[in-house]
Amino acid sequence: MMIANATGDGVYQVVDQLGNTVVSGLKKPVILRNLVHVNDLPNEVLVTIFSNLDPIQLNKVRLVCKRWDFVMNDKQTWTNSFSLKFHTPRIFPSLSNSSNWITEYFTRLHYLKKWKKGIALHNSYQLYDSEYRSDDSYLTNFQVNNRLGRLMVFSKRFGNITSCTLKNGKAQSFIPGGITTAFEIVSHCLNPDYLLLGKMNGQVVYKNLSTANPYSTSSSTKLIRPEINEDSSPIMCIISNPGASAKYKHMDIISGSYRGSLEIRSLQGHLFKSFTLTNEIILNIASDFKKWVIINTNTHIHIIDLINLTIVKSFELGITIELGDTTSFSYYQTINESKNSLDVDFGDFNIVVCHVNTIKTYNFRDLNNILQRSLQLDNSKTIRRSTMQGVLPNRSGSSRNNNIVGSDGLLFANLLSDDSIIIWNIRSGNNEGSDIVPMTTIYPELNHGKSYHSLQHTLNVLNLPQITSISLNGLFIAVGGYSGVCRLYDVYTGLFVRDLTVKFPKTFRHMYEQVIPVSQIILNEDIDQANGIVVSGDSMQYFQFGEASLTSLNQNPKKSKRSQVNSKSLDTKNKIREQEEEYYSDIHSQNESRKLFEKFNGEEYNAEVENDDDISLAIALSESYHDSKVNSRANSQNQEDEDLQLALELSRIMHEESQNNSQVFD
Amino acid sequence: MARPKVTLVSSDGETFIVEQRVAERSITIKSAIEFAGVDGLTADIEIPLLIEGKVLKKVVEWCEHYKTTKFPEPDENQVDVLSRPPVLTKWDNKFFRLCFEQDMMFEIIMAANYLNINQLLHVGCTTVANMMKGNSTEQIRELFNVPNDFTPEEEAAIKREDRWTK
Numbered sequence: 001m002m003i004a005n006a007t008g009d010g011v012y013q014v015v016d017q018l019g020n021t022v023v024s025g026l027k028k029p030v031i032l033r034n035l036v037h038v039n040d041l042p043n044e045v046l047v048t049i050f051s052n053l054d055p056i057q058l059n060k061v062r063l064v065c066k067r068w069d070f071v072m073n074d075k076q077t078w079t080n081s082f083s084l085k086f087h088t089p090r091i092f093p094s095l096s097n098s099s100n101w102i103t104e105y106f107t108r109l110h111y112l113k114k115w116k117k118g119i120a121l122h123n124s125y126q127l128y129d130s131e132y133r134s135d136d137s138y139l140t141n142f143q144v145n146n147r148l149g150r151l152m153v154f155s156k157r158f159g160n161i162t163s164c165t166l167k168n169g170k171a172q173s174f175i176p177g178g179i180t181t182a183f184e185i186v187s188h189c190l191n192p193d194y195l196l197l198g199k200m201n202g203q204v205v206y207k208n209l210s211t212a213n214p215y216s217t218s219s220s221t222k223l224i225r226p227e228i229n230e231d232s233s234p235i236m237c238i239i240s241n242p243g244a245s246a247k248y249k250h251m252d253i254i255s256g257s258y259r260g261s262l263e264i265r266s267l268q269g270h271l272f273k274s275f276t277l278t279n280e281i282i283l284n285i286a287s288d289f290k291k292w293v294i295i296n297t298n299t300h301i302h303i304i305d306l307i308n309l310t311i312v313k314s315f316e317l318g319i320t321i322e323l324g325d326t327t328s329f330s331y332y333q334t335i336n337e338s339k340n341s342l343d344v345d346f347g348d349f350n351i352v353v354c355h356v357n358t359i360k361t362y363n364f365r366d367l368n369n370i371l372q373r374s375l376q377l378d379n380s381k382t383i384r385r386s387t388m389q390g391v392l393p394n395r396s397g398s399s400r401n402n403n404i405v406g407s408d409g410l411l412f413a414n415l416l417s418d419d420s421i422i423i424w425n426i427r428s429g430n431n432e433g434s435d436i437v438p439m440t441t442i443y444p445e446l447n448h449g450k451s452y453h454s455l456q457h458t459l460n461v462l463n464l465p466q467i468t469s470i471s472l473n474g475l476f477i478a479v480g481g482y483s484g485v486c487r488l489y490d491v492y493t494g495l496f497v498r499d500l501t502v503k504f505p506k507t508f509r510h511m512y513e514q515v516i517p518v519s520q521i522i523l524n525e526d527i528d529q530a531n532g533i534v535v536s537g538d539s540m541q542y543f544q545f546g547e548a549s550l551t552s553l554n555q556n557p558k559k560s561k562r563s564q565v566n567s568k569s570l571d572t573k574n575k576i577r578e579q580e581e582e583y584y585s586d587i588h589s590q591n592e593s594r595k596l597f598e599k600f601n602g603e604e605y606n607a608e609v610e611n612d613d614d615i616s617l618a619i620a621l622s623e624s625y626h627d628s629k630v631n632s633r634a635n636s637q638n639q640e641d642e643d644l645q646l647a648l649e650l651s652r653i654m655h656e657e658s659q660n661n662s663q664v665f666d
Numbered sequence: 667m668a669r670p671k672v673t674l675v676s677s678d679g680e681t682f683i684v685e686q687r688v689a690e691r692s693i694t695i696k697s698a699i700e701f702a703g704v705d706g707l708t709a710d711i712e713i714p715l716l717i718e719g720k721v722l723k724k725v726v727e728w729c730e731h732y733k734t735t736k737f738p739e740p741d742e743n744q745v746d747v748l749s750r751p752p753v754l755t756k757w758d759n760k761f762f763r764l765c766f767e768q769d770m771m772f773e774i775i776m777a778a779n780y781l782n783i784n785q786l787l788h789v790g791c792t793t794v795a796n797m798m799k800g801n802s803t804e805q806i807r808e809l810f811n812v813p814n815d816f817t818p819e820e821e822a823a824i825k826r827e828d829r830w831t832k
Contacts, residue, residue, distance in 0.1 A: 036772040038794075038810040045779050048788065052795030063803040063824060066815050 039067060046071045051080030055105040082406075087492040089439055091428040092406040093474035095527060097395055104405040111475055114530050115488070115497065118546020122502045124484075125169025126539050127153065127162050137190050140166055140533065142524045151533065151540070154190045161195065161209065166533060167542050175209065186234040186332050187255075191242060194267070196224075196253060198235025200332065204255055206267065208246070224269035225255065233258035234332045236282050240267075241289040251306060254293060256282030258332070262295060264309070273309045277302065283321070283335070284342035286351075288397065294351055296342045298323060301351060303364055313367045318374075319355050341386040345410055348400040350426050352412060354386040359414065359436055361426060375424075375436035377416065384465065385415040388426070390473045390525040400427065411439075411491060413477055419443065419466040423477065423491050442494040446481035449503065451512065455482060458515050468517035473527055480518030483511045484536040501534050501541050508539055672699070673712040674726065680719030681712075682726045689713075691729040693782035717780070721773045724765060728786055731757060737785045752788045754796075762793040 041049075050058060050072060058081055062072040071077065078101040082088050086108060096107035139152040149166030164172040187198035195207040204225035211220045225235075237256050244252035246267045253265045260277035262285075280297035287293040293304040298321045303313040323335050340355035349365040357377040362370050377383070389411040400408045410426045422438040444467060448455050459466065459482075469480040472491060478500050480486040486500040500521075504511040516537035523532040530545040672689040674682045690696040698713055715722060765771050771794065778787040798806050807814060816824075 036776055038772055038812060041772055041775060042779065045775060045787070045791065048791040049794045049798075052792045053798060057799055060801075060803045061798060061806060063816070063821060064806050064814070065812050066820075068812075069824065 039065075043071055043074070047074050047077050047080075050077045052084065053081055054085060055081055055102060059102060078405075087490075088406060089409075089425070089428070089492070090407070091409040091425055092492070093389060093409045093411060094405045095392070095474055097392065097401075097404055099403045099405060101405055108475075111527050111530070114528075114546040115476060118530060120502070120546075121542075121544040123168045123542040124504050124508060124539060125164075125542075126508070127164065127169070128172050128174065136519070137188065138520055138522060138535065139190050139192065140522050141192065142166065142526065142529060142531065150192070152190060152192065154188060154195060156185060156188060159185065159197075161190075167544075169540060169542075186336070187237045189238045189240045189253075191240055191244070194240075194246070196238050196240055198238040198255055200234045202232040202235060202257060204235055204238065204253070204265075206269070222269070224253070224265060224267075225263065233261075236332070236335065237285050239285050239287060241287075243289075251289070254285050254287055256285050256295060258282070260297065262304075264293075264306075275304070275311065281323070281335075283339045286342055286344040288344075288346040290397075292344075292346060294342070294344050296340065296351075296353060301353075301362065303367065313364065313370070315362075315370055317353065317360075318372070319353065319358050319360060321355055341383075343386065343388045343412070345388070345426050347391075347395075347398060347408075348410065348427050350410075352386070352388070352426060354383045354414060357382050359383070359386075361436065373434055373436050375438075380418070382417040383414050384417055385470055387413050387415075387470055387472060389413075390471075390523055392474075393526050396525070411472060411474065413470055413472045413491075415467055415470045417465065421467070421470060421477065421479065423472070423494075440491060440494045442477070442479070442489050444479040444487060444489060444496075446479070446485050446487055447499070448481060448483065448485050451483070455515065462515075464515070464517075469519060469521050471521035471523050471532075473523050473525070475527060476523075478521045478523060478532070478534075480521050480534060480536070482515055482517055482536070484516075484518060484534060484539065484541055486518055486521060486534045500532075500543055504539060504541065510537070511539060671710050673710065674722060675712060675714045676719035676722045677716050678719045680722065682722060684726060684730070685733070688726070688729045688733045691732070691783050691786075693784070695781060715781075717777050718773070720768075721770055721777050724761075724770060724774055725777050725781065725783070725786070728761060729783070731761075732785070752785065752792055754789060754792060758789050758793070762790065766793075766797075 046068070050061060050068075053061060055078070058072060058077070062069045079088075079090055082092075082101070082105075083090075085105075094104055095111055096104045098104055098107075136156055137154045139154075140149065142149045144150050148168070148170075150163060151166040151169075152161060152163040154161050159176075161175040162172060163175075164170060184200045185197050186200055189196040191209075193208070193210050195209055197205045197207070199205065202225065203223060206222045206224045208220040208222070235255050235257050239254050241250070241252040244250065244267055249266045249268060249270055251264050251272050252267050254262070255265070256262045258281055260280040260282055262275040262277065262282060264272045264274070266272070277295075277297060277300075280299055282295055282297050284296040285293065287306065289306070291306055293306055295302045295304065296317065298317075300314055300316055302311050304310065305312045319340065321340055323338060328334060340353050343352040344350070345352070349363055351362040351364065353360045353362075357379065359375040359377075361373045363372075364370055391410075400410075402408060407427070409428060411423055412426050413421055413423045415421050421442045421444065423440040423442070424436050424438045446466065458464070467479055467481060471478045475491065476488050476497060477491050478486055478488055484501050484504050488497040488500045489495065490497055506512075510516070514537075516539075518534055518536045520535040521532065522535075524530070532543060534541045534543070669686065671683050672686055672695070674684065674689065674695075676682075686699070690699065695713060699711065702711055717725070762771065762774075765774050771790070775787060775790040775794070778790055797809065801809065806812070814821075
């Protein structure tokens with residue numbers, strides 16, 4: 001029996017049968033019976049109790065006593081606590097990349113607030129080449145250009161490249177294809193400085209984009225891989241090192257052909273090594289350009305060590321890949337559409353392959369023991385899109401760190417043919433043969449507003465899917481439908497968060513008259529920026545959440561007013577400069593096109609002097625000239641408003657400055 | 667023939683006669699019954715338990731109340747599926763408030779842990795956690811009668827560790 005002794009001064013202590021003090025320093029007398037105290041509970045029960053608390057509350061509770069503080073350090077407590085608050089599973093991607101759960105907690109709260117409640121800014125703009133975008137590639141950089149960002153679009157159909165500022169679509173520039181007829185291009189790879197094209201006849205063409213411009217195309221292209229007679233099979237895929245520079249001779253380009261020849265080259269075209277995989281068709285290549293190259297052919301996966309340049313492991317894919325009708329005219333292009341997807345998580349050695357209704361992962365951490373996991377969907381469902389989660393910029397390329405909060409998980413999403421989306425974790429569980437268990441399944445409902453019924457009708461008649469594209473980061477998944485409609489869902493709960501886009505302005509009439517799918521959603525990998533772009537047809541919509549609320553919080557009011565004025569006037573100056581540039585380039589292109597019109601519509605046409613480049617340029621220019629007229633009509637209203645605002649801004653700044661000056665004199 | 671009954675005997679000799687399905691809410695008792703007869707329970711069985719009579723009475727009361735309810739089975743292998751907090755019913759709240767007033771809260775939780783009644787354990791833990799919510803460190807100490815065994819320096823050190831939470 002326990003006995004409570006009063007030691008005087010109103011402080012009590014509990015002594016056991018042998019007279020040892022069990023608990024001391026009590027302020028209240030303890031009831032004299034076989035009382036079970038909270039600290040008699042075993043640790044795991046305490047963990048269960050604390051798991052029900054908010055991380056903030058946990059921080060208070062850990063100060064109660066030493067034992068509680070000790071129990072609180074148990075990972076399980078925080079994992080469960082997080083699960084209750086954010087609905088995260090045991091393994092999830094961290095947003096703060098910290099091993100401190102409280103840091104993660106606040107980072108998460110901050111991002112959630114910013115994305116959910118942040119003031120939204122939307123900019124809609126159109127690309128002047130006005131092409132219908134189906135299988136184009138997009139390259140974005142959110143950081144450059146004083147945070148205006150840069151967007152590059154390569155249109156595979158026409159071989160053209162358009163680029164503009166990401167935020168508002170200003171300063172557009174256009175590089176016409178010219179170098180090759182479009183159907184010859186089987187594969188391509190776009191980089192800010194260059195473009196690589198893999199052609200039907202086995203050629204690889206390098207196009208320098210920093211020297212290429214609308215007025216000359218021939219000087220900037222280079223044949224990296226000439227046509228080889230023995231192997232003139234099409235280049236099925238080509239990848240390049242995103243950080244490559246033409247100055248150095250590094251292994252920067254990897255290409256794979258239909259007849260299984262794989263080549264590693266430098267940007268200058270120097271061949272480092274080639275492999276031949278007989279009787280195999282190379283479908284996909286992935287590489288971190290440091291150590292690994294992963295190749296997926298129609299039957300196998302090969303792992304190449306980039307340092308020793310040897311194939312270190314080859315194993316069977318375990319999936320049959322249907323490649324379509326070999327006699328078809330566009331056979332090689334069809335392969336690109338029907339082949340499997342390949343994503344590689346180099347940080348944790350996971351290869352993800354998705355095809356028709358199978359998802360398979362292969363873990364190659366131990367090359368002698370490849371661990372496979374899979375998910376087989378019903379026969380009625382097929383996978384339409386597969387996306388790996390965007391990784392925070394400071395974490396891309398680094399290996400998995402189990403110590404950070406949530407054990408550094410990595411999410412993957414698949415859009416299925418029944419318009420549902422499954423999200424699962426690549427890095428959870430490496431048991432051989434275990435199934436992939438989807439963490440979340442979402443059945444998104446998009447709000448197409450007034451046009452809902454007519455759209456549904458069209459979709460039913462044409463048998464088109466409701467959901468056209470997805471994109472995800474560690475927190476949200478963006479789901480796109482038609483006419484720019486795009487919504488944001490929580491990846492853990494699958495609940496609707498907010499509309500990502502707003503309606504396109506009325507001037508974008510085609511958005512309301514045609515069925516235009518959202519072809520691409522790009523979220524900034526830096527979640528803190530809370531911005532991104534949604535592409536539907538030839539129109540883009542840039543979105544940004546909560547930027548304004550942040551900047552106005554920091555300084556004291558007087559100072560901030562001053563700096564605001566300064567930054568505003570700087571912004572205005574930039575705007576003016578940008579518009580000036582745009583104006584001059586417009587004038588220039590108009591002059592050029594007029595000249596060309598006169599040349600080709602005029603009295604004489606000398607075939608010997610002219611070359612193909614000029615013709616294609618003329619066509620492209622006439623197209624863009626025509627489109628820009630259409631666009632300018634569409635934009636004129638906005639333009640006027642903006643001009644007016646600029647003028648107002650300027651006058652206000654002048655006024656304020658003069659006031660400031662007069663204050664100084666007073 | 668009437669279904670065989672299970673008799674639970676407390677540490678102080680009190681007996682509780684319950685249906686098999688009520689007793690089998692406890693995984694510990696369930697495995698004891700399985701151990702006794704592979705072909706299932708054929709005759710009445712008596713199981714002695716290291717739990718005080720008044721606590722066992724409460725536990726039996728809880729099991730009787732939920733004898734027809736199906737609780738989701740926890741699966742240790744399903745790491746990807748989120749663990750959801752148990753939902754507290756009005757009856758649960760009342761039950762535990764009474765337990766707390768009679769100073770039996772932690773004894774019930776201990777018993778639930780010992781008898782391996784997962785749902786009761788979780789509901790109990792959630793109740794305790796709910797009592798902690800919204801209270802300061804000092805208030806929690808008073809509520810559960812926990813002495814502060816930190817030296818002021820240690821306490822300050824922990825506070826400093828997460829000073830940015832302020």
